[in-house]
Amino acid sequence: MTVVTSATPHGPLSHDAPWWRHAVIYQVYPRSFADSNGDGVGDLPGITSRLEHLAGLGVDALWLSPIYVSPMADAGYDVADYRDVDPLFGSLADADALIARAHELGVRVIVDLVPNHTSDEHRWFQAALAAAPGSAERARYHFRDGQGEHGEEPPNNWASVFGGRAWTRETRPDGTPGQWYLHLFDSKQPDLNWGNPEVVEEFESILRFWLDRGVDGFRVDVAHALVKHPEMPDWHEKAVMAGSEGEAEHANLGPMWDQDGVHEIYRGWRRVLESYNPEGDPAQDRILCAEAWLPNQERTMRYVRPDEMHQAFNFHFLECAWRVEDLRKVIDDSLVAADAVGAPTTWVLSNHDVVRHASRLGLPVGARRPNGIGPSSRQPNADLGLARARAATALMLALPGSAYLYNGEELGLPDATALPDEVRQDPAFHRTGGEEIGRDGCRVPLPWQADAPGYGFGPGEDGRTWLPQPLGYGPLAVDRQVGVEGSTLELYRTMLGLRRRHDLGVGGLTWLDEHGEDVLAFVNAREDGPPVTVLTNLGSAPAALPAHSEVLLCSGRLVDGELPPDTTVWLV
Template sequence: MTHPPSAHDAPWWRHAVIYQVYPRSFADATGDGVGDLPGITSRLPYLAGLGVDAVWISPFYRSPMADAGYDVADYRDVDPVFGTLEDADALLQRAHDLGIRVIVDLVPNHTSDEHAWFEQALAAAPGSAERERYVFRDGRGDGSEPPNNWKSIFGGIAWTRVIEPDGTPGQWYLHLFDSKQPDLNWRNPEVVEEFHDILRFWLDRGVDGFRVDVAHSLVKDAALPDWEARAVMAGADDEPVVHGDLGPMWDQEEVHEIYRGWREVLDSYNPEGDPQRDRILCAEAWLPTQERTMAYVRPDEMHQAFNFHYLQAPWRAADQQRIVETSLEAAEAVGAPTTWVLSNHDVVRHASRLGLPVGQPRPNGIAAGDPQPNAVLGLRRARAATAMMLALPGSAYLYNGEELGLPDHTALPAHVRADPAFHRTQGEETGRDGCRVPMPWVAGEPSFGFGAPDDVDTWLPQPLLYGSLSADRQEGVAGSTLELYRTLLRLRREHDLGVGGLEWLTALEGMPLPEGVVAFTNAREDGPVVTVLTNFGEVPVVLPEGREVLVASGRLHRDGDGRRTLHQDCTVWLG
């Protein structure tokens, strides 16, 4: 398979490297143990030096924080724990001054139960306009049973019964997630128009795009039929998808009309059609096939969708090559770029995940009593995986701290855990706290320079290991993970790899490659060729003499004849 190159002046989002900031855990400017917007602003020069094109910031809206901000009480305000609207404006200005675009999270499936709309719904009568903004239904039988048997993603049933204004038990409301996250009714035009206005509010302030939380969940089957399986987002390995069908709560056809409306709003902010001024939408849509995922990025809908199939691909050569091929094919079929991602705030960090046995299901968190990752192996593979990923054409997403090689915190005690999935399942599901631990910046400072003083606990405790991985310990150190990322991002930009054409290799300068090697070239039509090799196998690959080593994820070796060799779990870029 050959993937053709894109135009050199392609829209920025087709090849951007976008860095996710989890605001609670990036930098704390106020010393209360929780990260905030001024903290992010203070560290933007670091991101500029890293070489990223854009930053995506997880929710910072006003919220009671039942699900770390994914339960929004006011979409047009900043929660005091993170700062103020003025702080958001200052962050946007500073980022743009540094040449960094800003993407913000939008959570449209549900609000907080403390949102004004939901409070109005509780105070209103069944059948009222206020309740029509959400999914309220009468219970079964005498009303004491839920309207259907749907289960929450976070455990337990997906319905909660309310107490009516007269004090009697009444209707039930749907919440695919926590009971404090009631689902909106997207068949209601008032909901549609409200979110158009929310988009405009943030676009007017200068944001460059939106990452859309569980983008495939907004519309449910109108009949709300029973569904025997648990409502899972594809990729949750604890239960299989039934015959490729996620269930009546996901991926309904009407959702696409919603995003066509959103795209019209965003396009209206770039009337000249300048591709470098595009405001973008990126879908978080866990779906069984790449073809279904790509339906969200047709020309009149979203610009990007996360490639979770790539994130979950086993660490085997055949699996990795297959997923890259199918990703590029599915994206090209709709004229979109593909995206590449290895870690985010919802999954075990890839420095830990890749230290587990190959082929086992992806865990939703790792607890102290679970089998522990091989830290050395995990980091070696993580560096190799990132080096391969950043050589692929398309757009790439990084998660804060992966450039330091941070592993998950796998020994968090139960009493500090905050993920509602942990609490709603009584600890049966470990949850996502381990990948959300605050960043280490300076090894010798309290909270490793995160910003909390000695007498204040960070919102999640940091493992002692993070001190040795702090940014100051890696700054300027040859071979450190931080310097590897900086080099990869610099070379990616210099060689225009994000818009390059990809061609697979089975031989290198006439010599067949051993089994277990993924090899390809990436080049523009008028540019130099970069050859990329990742060795998944046990047989070392002899590298041709005379070829420049642009970067390697690990140390290259010499064989008995003095030839350079690429060993297992290592990636190299050759000029």
């Protein structure tokens, strides 16, 4: 067979590359993973009881969304105490038990960190409200006098990501209006002032608190938001987080995002983490991963320079349309940009903030990514979405670098698109008056047993769950897929096993150009051993396979020896 190739965008790494350069990391959304006490909300003992599922799946690490003490105005991303576990999820002892059991099973643990803002119930913010303007307590946040004759207008025109103004005016104890405070998200999430050394010191202490408990790293929430332009000028363009509609055209996200000063903060954090591995043993590395929705790969890669973070989520891949030219470009751009700073590329398709890719890929190709799907929204094609999701994941897990999975995607779960308004909890839904459907649909509790109340999510006989599970989740329950040939769960297990066996995470990538314009094709080659050829058919007709090739896995079924549309195959 004559192999036609284009330039190789990425060379192989050594087999003993640090674990985080090729790890598969599984996001656990705690309230939706497993419930131990029957209250309908997932918790830490529930997660611990299901860790064998993750070990059997073959992941290298799990990432826990926030478990801290919180009033839950934004599902725990409004933290009132960073050094304790909310009783909803358990206790610090339960966190210790989870970390210990995960390590016994060979699974590392990464915890979420929310440094841009606290809860308004945090002791610091309560002290700020009780203190006078100009006080040290208020200097931990962004308090400003308002504009207008009586300060009745906010300090600037910034908007909240969740809708409405990014400023809320305090009410003094005597009932009169006072200063305004900044919150890029909900009004119960006041932004911290990272120009204040006390804030810097506090978070380095928080890092040490969790590192001392044995965690292996931190996923950093809205990592690009911490530093604001010191003059806080008005911003006359749409003030939203990158990744939203129209944002790709703007390299300048405005004075509230991606300011240069943020990088010195992460250099300090990197030094803290490295102090826990004085011998420099790669197996003992503790890591930082940035959640940063940025307009291009070059801006993203500034967060993973050698003295800053280890990883950054590749949201450009998540946002990519299901087209050969789009996918090839984003993969090329990702690898080239990451190689330029010596960092790994981190691939992701779903998380707790976006419509699950089993639903998203069932919408028309090129359609804008919706911020939630409701009963009156355009509904995805479920069969097509699942086929494309399986193919997309098979493509993703064959790429060199690290990959993130979201809990339930290994079951092929779609978004819950029929949730009634009265059960929705996402503040984005409520702050926009329902204009933005929000993220509840991707956060519905997982199904473990098809015939049990609540699909086995918890022990309660009433089967209650904090968000209602759709009827379609029953056939997708874990117990209906274990050991079933062709099930999505078994496909994931096979992919992760083969990925590890063939060292795909540290391989080098070379494009193949002889399979036609509708087939994305490449070779992933390691230092030794047979290369793996990967073909994804994004066209409307079956595609021929190379002669004399052996099928390692296929995301669907071959038809007369050919690769059907919306299917990925791995070959040797």
